[in-house]
Amino acid sequence: xxxxxxxxxxxxxxxxxxxxxxxxxxxxxxxxxxxxxxxxxxxxxxxxxxxxxxxxxxxxxxxxxxxxxxxxxxxxxxxxxxxxxxxxxxxxxxxxxxxxxxxxxxxxxxxxxxxxxxxxxxxxxxxxxxxxxxxxxxxxxxxxxxxxxxxxxxxxxxxxxxxxx
Numbered sequence: 001x002x003x004x005x006x007x008x009x010x011x012x013x014x015x016x017x018x019x020x021x022x023x024x025x026x027x028x029x030x031x032x033x034x035x036x037x038x039x040x041x042x043x044x045x046x047x048x049x050x051x052x053x054x055x056x057x058x059x060x061x062x063x064x065x066x067x068x069x070x071x072x073x074x075x076x077x078x079x080x081x082x083x084x085x086x087x088x089x090x091x092x093x094x095x096x097x098x099x100x101x102x103x104x105x106x107x108x109x110x111x112x113x114x115x116x117x118x119x120x121x122x123x124x125x126x127x128x129x130x131x132x133x134x135x136x137x138x139x140x141x142x143x144x145x146x147x148x149x150x151x152x153x154x155x156x157x158x159x160x161x162x163x164x165x
Contacts, residue, residue, distance in 0.1 A: 001051060001052070001053065001054060001057075001077070002049065002050075002051050002077065003049070003050050003051065003052065003057045003075055003077045004047065004048075004049055004075070004076040004077050004081065004083060004152060004154045005047070005048050005049075005050065005057070005061060005064075005073065005074070005075050005076070006045065006046070006047050006073070006074050006076050006154060006155070006156075006162060007019060007045070007046040007047075007048075007064065007070060007072070007073045007162075008038070008043055008044070008045055008046075008070070008071040008072045008073070008162045008163075008164060009043070009044055009046055009067075009069045009070050009071055010042065010043065010044075010069045010071065011037055011041060011042055011043055011044040012069060014069075015044070015069035016035055016044075016046065018067050018069060019046060019048075019064060019067065019069075019070070020033070022060060022063060022064045022067065023048070023050060023060060023064075026056070026060055028050050028051075028052050028056070028057075028060065029050065029051075030048050030049070030050055031048075031049045031050060031051065032048065032049040032085070032149070032151035032152050033046070033047070033048045033049075033151050034046070034047045034048075034150055034151035034152060034153045035047070038164075040164060043071060043164055045162075047151070047152055047153050047154050048151075049151070049152050054078075057075060058075070061073055061074075061075055071162070071163075071164055072162040072163050072164070073162070074156065074160075074162055076154050076155075076156055079156050079157075079160065080156065080157040080158065081154050081155060081156045081157055082154065082155055082157060083127060083128075083152050083153065083154035084125055084126065084127070084152070084153055084154070085125070085126065085127070085128055085131055085149055085150055085151060085152050085153070086123065086124075086125050086149065086150035087123060087124045087125075087126075087131045087134065087135070087147060087148070087149050087150075088113070088121065088122075088123045088147065088148050089121065089122055089123075089124075089134075089135065089138060089144060089146070089147040089148075090119055090120070090121045090144075090145045090146045090147070091119065091120055091121075091122075091138050091141065091142045091143060091144050091145060092118055092119055092142050092143040092145055093115075093118060093119060093120045093141070093142050094118065094142070097141050097142050098120075100141045101120050101122075101138075101141055101142075104134070104137050104138055104141060105122055107137070108124055108126075108130065108133070108134040108137065109124070109126075110122045110123060110124040110134060111123050111124070119145065122138075128152065131149065135147065
């Protein structure tokens with residue numbers, strides 16, 4: 001099962017490595033990772049996506065909670081949450097494909113960022129499914145030259161928040 005784990009941790013050297021090692025040591029791959037400072041520059045929010053059974057992820061979350069740098073941690077998968085990922089993609093584009101590109105960007109609510117004679121660059125913020133659909137539709141139009149994805153950022157909906165000490 002897919003799990004989105006949100007962690008508040010001290011914004012210090014080595015904190016990210018210790019969390020990643022906790023998952024790696026138990027044989028769980030981190031499929032995506034997004035980390036940046038919060039409104040408090042001393043604390044970062046790390047959001048990671050992994051797969052595994054509920055019981056094993058619960059155990060890893062419990063062990064991660066004990067790390068000295070971890071302020072709070074939650075598995076958002078079992079709660080109502082919102083998630084978003086950023087995609088920036090560059091495709092090869094011939095002039096006769098320009099209209100198809102414009103329609104694809106509009107249909108997916110993406111943004112065209114750059115265009116040259118033979119390439120176009122676009123961005124899309126959305127769920128993993130929306131990003132996959134956009135990539136697939138662009139690939140039908142032309143060759144994908146490069147792409148980068150930010151990884152999932154997620155927050156619980158409603159009153160639930162991770163707490164800073």
